[in-house]
Amino acid sequence: DAKTTQPPSMDCAEGRAANLPCNHSTISGNEYVYWYRQIHSQGPQYIIHGLKNNETNEMASLIITEDRKSSTLILPHATLRDTAVYYCIVRDGGSQGNLIFGKGTKLSVKP
């Protein structure tokens, strides 16, 4: 089972920041938080990941709380093309690498 809880859906106005929350209260010390998104029925697209510190790349920012029990993915200026299902995944840093997907959050960016 997925180790994360996400809201099933969210709306965001085009050009505004989209803040997608994720709860992972049972995360352990060596587990990473990964975010992927799936646009329509395309292959999941890697967005960002982090362990303890906040991370930023060209796509998004990831804010992880100090106790690591929750995180927020931030898309700073959402566009219509950001409409997708966003998956937050907690992942063991060990040798077995498969991803366990939950139901994710359906983000709808509206004009």
Place this chain on the structure above:
Amino acid sequence: DSGVTQTPKHLITATGQRVTLRCSPRSGDLSVYWYQQSLDQGLQFLIQYYNGEERAKGNILERFSAQQFPDLHSELNLSSLELGDSALYFCASSVFGGKETQYFGPGTRLLVL
């Protein structure tokens, strides 16, 4: 473009038949993963290969099998197909198969009639 390629894009077949899905990983990646996405089950891990060897198994049916070849491409074989096998099948690859990032291909849509 993730660099992972999958063929075919679409496949329509009949119950009882056998099909083969193909995946080419990103250049330099040694590990390949197969996932199935159906409407009722979501994205589920099937099997992982690393450098030609099976490394991990998930919810893969006995009717399904996979292999990874010396050139690192992988094939997923689905046999005795049932209506419920209709789904999207995704391949992902990563460098070593541990904690590093996986990159997904565009998928193969299988429809069993």
